[in-house]
Amino acid sequence: MKLSTIAEKTFAVIERGEADLELEGAAGLDLAESGQITFLANPKYTPQIKDTKASAIFLDEKELIERVDIAVLRAKDPYLAYTRALRLFHPEPEITRFIHPKAIVDETARVAKNVEIGAGAFIGKNCVIKSDVKIFANATIYDNVKIGKNSTIHSGAAIRENCEIGANCIVHNNCVIGSDGFGYAKDEEKRWLKIPQTGKVVIEDDVEIGAGTCIDCASVGETRIKRGSKIDNLVQIGHSCTIEEDALICAQTGLAGSSVIGKRVVLAGQVGIAGHLRVGDDAVITAKSATSHDVENGKIISGIPAFDNRDWLRSIAAFRRLGEMTRTIRELKKK
């Protein structure tokens, strides 16, 4: 691919280098080889520029560069431009139209013609599978499920009865969509009586769900993951939660039931969210933190339980010296 094509498609400007320069891949500064394009997004990695073997680099509009043997593309956001370049070099594979003879598709399911369904995949009664869907081997689609155009379901995933998957979604391996919510009432003998989980899960368009992640159905009504949200591996989303558009939920985070995660919220790894609360739009909860209260829009919070991130940074700095502090107080008291 020509440097000029890459520049055009990544909305970057050639500062140095031949428009005709042929590139054949993209990689980070340390891994890039000759003939590839790289990027610098974090000044921490500036020293790697002098050693990179890349033939071209995306830089932001201010970054200076001493090397003159490397083509330079200026981009507002070099990381975004690099991502676009990598996508140019790795377009999504074309769908191979086939239903494997060892796939099991119920005769009442309505399956579009241009689909790919692997061996051992199971598709239940009255399912609707739209065009360009890929369902890999040994995935299990229960009855009455809808899967929108161009979505991919990987092996071992389970989509439980009545759930809906939008268009352009990716459901990774062994993900479970629509398992029973965890709801019980305590009876007179202090035993747990199961609350029927009769609702469903709705996944809107452009959602990606990581391997091993579990999203429970609602008891009544629905659990909803809105357009553009991205969910990492081994995440637990409890019954009746709503994840608003473009939220990002990192690995091993867990949400109890009925909570709402706002637009563009970032929940870092291993975060815990209690039930029946609201995390406001654009809020960030840092790794390993937990909240049992609502969070205001745009707030960054940390800790267990979580509070303002800057205050938390002060508190944890003091916490390290807490043993010493105890001694100081004891001495002051004596005086």
Place this chain on the structure above:
Amino acid sequence: MKLSTIAEKTFAVIERGEADLELEGAAGLDLAESGQITFLANPKYTPQIKDTKASAIFLDEKELIERVDIAVLRAKDPYLAYTRALRLFHPEPEITRFIHPKAIVDETARVAKNVEIGAGAFIGKNCVIKSDVKIFANATIYDNVKIGKNSTIHSGAAIRENCEIGANCIVHNNCVIGSDGFGYAKDEEKRWLKIPQTGKVVIEDDVEIGAGTCIDCASVGETRIKRGSKIDNLVQIGHSCTIEEDALICAQTGLAGSSVIGKRVVLAGQVGIAGHLRVGDDAVITAKSATSHDVENGKIISGIPAFDNRDWLRSIAAFRRLGEMTRTIRELKKK
């Protein structure tokens, strides 16, 4: 279903409303529609009563209600009564007697006649599958497994060799029962030597196990989950643990090996339990907490490591002001 039938079967008393009133479903205050019954269990939601579209409501014996256009059932525990009503409206689906032609059942397995076994499900040698068991597509039952009456195994679940599942159990999708415990000895070259994991897992009656949860077998002997316990999604239970009756273990909690969780204990989400300890009956460990010591019966504990919940609430309140506290101490010291 008639109001009088619902009242009878939920042990509630009609305070207002026609005995003949026909109801056709149950839902929470916000989701209930006309023709449905709802409930109020938490005074936080009292304001929703004036807006609910429900035609009937379960209330406890004290709650006042201004609306006169809604049937009122008085119940000792409205949440329990509502759960019973929801169960009346959603009875468990009847079993459809079939073994799918693409299921693989070893010829030495003893399978009752009235069972449902899905496509791609695998049942190994010498298994015993009792009546009214449902095994969904692509579940894998290893050799010598026993599954008791009326239990359900969802797709993708693995029941490893020699394990036993009681009656009326639900094993959700991609749950793993009986994987090897995590045990190694360090050899002379500081390499890990695997300790054979030769034991099994025994799940007693009326147990529900969430999606993606893993329960390891013992090295020698057994891991046992006792009657009535409920385990949520993505929980890890280490080798040789015992979970006593009616315990409740929420999502993403992890137990190291050989610990005992007492009767009716509640472990909230993302809790950690170290090995070789005992959590006493009726104890509660709040979300994200961890303990490496025994816990007394009935205690509520919090924190990492966990201690008395009331003390912890005081400590975390002080923790938020720890930065400020450091300054105060410094000033006091100067004086």
Place this chain on the structure above:
Amino acid sequence: MKLSTIAEKTFAVIERGEADLELEGAAGLDLAESGQITFLANPKYTPQIKDTKASAIFLDEKELIERVDIAVLRAKDPYLAYTRALRLFHPEPEITRFIHPKAIVDETARVAKNVEIGAGAFIGKNCVIKSDVKIFANATIYDNVKIGKNSTIHSGAAIRENCEIGANCIVHNNCVIGSDGFGYAKDEEKRWLKIPQTGKVVIEDDVEIGAGTCIDCASVGETRIKRGSKIDNLVQIGHSCTIEEDALICAQTGLAGSSVIGKRVVLAGQVGIAGHLRVGDDAVITAKSATSHDVENGKIISGIPAFDNRDWLRSIAAFRRLGEMTRTIRELKKK
């Protein structure tokens, strides 16, 4: 098996007991029966010696024993000797050479003759499966995967395209190797643009990976788990991480992307490791801790964020009294 044989193969010395004594199993002090050998590794369990039914015991070189009715083997490390004895009694089962007629093996895959492939297992294009490999029912091996000699892949596991598994590995049920890394760039409309995940995962020899664990592929390059590492259940390993030889990673631990875990490092349960950092050789991070910084070789750290374990022990002791401490400071201030 004769006591003398056990002594020889476990590098132990008979202090008391007939060389010809026949033993038929090994178990812990509490579970061992007559005719079995047990061990004492932790003085906490010394009192159990008087009650054990075992016929022989591994003791270290100093431990005194009053009972004279039990054979005594002296070993440098009784736990290691016991592990070796247990392995003698439970050798790995022989492989049964068969490919189940309901397994699906792509015609381009190169599969050694002496393998065991279960019903519903799927093996994709151009895979290379070496001798003595066992692939259980309903496991899914994507295209271009290599699996080395004598490795075992359990049911429900997914090995994604291009990944490599070494020799003598065990991949437990529902483990996912090579799922997409969690990488996105934010575009001009604040939406997430997926970064192609084009790399692979390489698992070296003698690695064991627990049930439900997910190891993401790299965007470019590889994620690598080196020889002898052991990973427990429900662990998350992010893209481009390197786990050095003989590391031990306990259940529910999570690693963000591009971090390096040194040789023989122990990450206890539910630990969190941020991205782009290095945990030095032989370091230990205790349960539920998290670090976002490099860790020096050999350090033991604890807490969120983690610091020196001894300092942390002092800090958490003070934390319990933090409510009280606040009052003391307030009083001091008044004076």
